[in-house]
Amino acid sequence: MDRAELAAFLRSRRERISPADVGLPVGPRRRTPGLRREEVAQLAYISAEYYTRLEQARGPRPSREVLAGLARALRLTDAERDHLHLLAGAPPGRPPGPSREVPQSILDLVHRLPRSAAFVTSALLEVLAWNELAAALMEDFSALSRRDRNLARRAFLGPLPGGRRLYGVSDADAFARHAARRLRTTAARYPDDPEVSALIRELLAGSEEFAGLWASHDVAAEPTLCKTFQHPLVGPVTVNCDALDLTDRDQQVVIYTAVPGSSSEEALRLLSVIGTQRMDASG
Structure with a gap:
């Protein structure tokens, strides 16, 4: 597991998604580019504390279920999903859910x-x-x-x-x-x-x-x-x-x-x- 690269990858994917992309209100006081950490955690069905530790390169190796939730929450492409698994030390298997990426x-x-x-x-x-x-x-x-x-x-x-x-x-x-x-x-x-x-x-x-x-x-x-x-x-x-x-x-x-x-x-x-x-x- 490459904690530093995983943290940087998660942060980069989070910052590129706007709240509107996932049906969340933007709000007048939003200063964070993209989604907030707690919003990603909510969409991925994990705790905000656990997700924060992953982005700070302090978290334990995430399970396949957690990786599937993160891929879905961050709207990763198939290639990005595979990359996420490799960074987490869990080689990708069959996609956990239907693909939304159209060639x-x-x-x-x-x-x-x-x-x-x-x-x-x-x-x-x-x-x-x-x-x-x-x-x-x-x-x-x-x-x-x-x-x-x-x-x-x-x-x-x-x-x-x-x-x-x-x-x-x-x-x-x-x-x-x-x-x-x-x-x-x-x-x-x-x-x-x-x-x-x-x-x-x-x-x-x-x-x-x-x-x-x-x-x-x-x-x-x-x-x-x-x-x-x-x-x-x-x-x-x-x-x-x-x-x-x-x-x-x-x-x-x-x-x-x-x-x-x-x-x-x-x-x-x-x-x-x-x-x-x-x-x-x-x-």
Whole structure:
């Protein structure tokens, strides 16, 4: 264990994260760049005293559970997570939780599909990346918190605060089954990840539909071939659905395309011009 390097690495990662990145208020008297030590400790589910000792190069070797909590709290990339383990003298094993780091090549691919609505989801069905047409067709994800970008939460627990929700789709029931089955697989793959457990507990407590689907123990995903969005500006938009698995990240790239020459293709073309602006706003 390299205590000095571990301390410096933790401090550098803490200082680069803003409170807003993790849903914390900035406050008028904040003088520390990035997060405070106690905030990292809270997010990692460890004591503030223990985390402070790690940053001061005085702490004992952290367990794998502590390292997993720190990686999650500091929003480390996969490479940074592995580096953290090496500094702590605990060679990295399988990722403890779903990856949220989207490869740059996939980000480039998503944004190079101007005539298709494309987005990337994690194993927890959180929308991690999207292009402009996906935002125009589905929701302006940039205006949502990370919590509210979770499609499973949206499907089973209803609209967002203020009444906003993803536009209605024709396959809501099929997507609910897909979400429950995918989360069942995710729970088995990451049994020790607190974020996975917390989401499933939340859905079980808040949705009888999810509880019923969860009790079936089904894991085989049903492919979605097409769906129709009831968009408030351009009307119904029917799209073909394709999903590309990123097996090394446990993520999916979802691509929606319309049949060439169809009214839905014209609607997508119009949405690519309209974007996320509110054309129906009064005044």
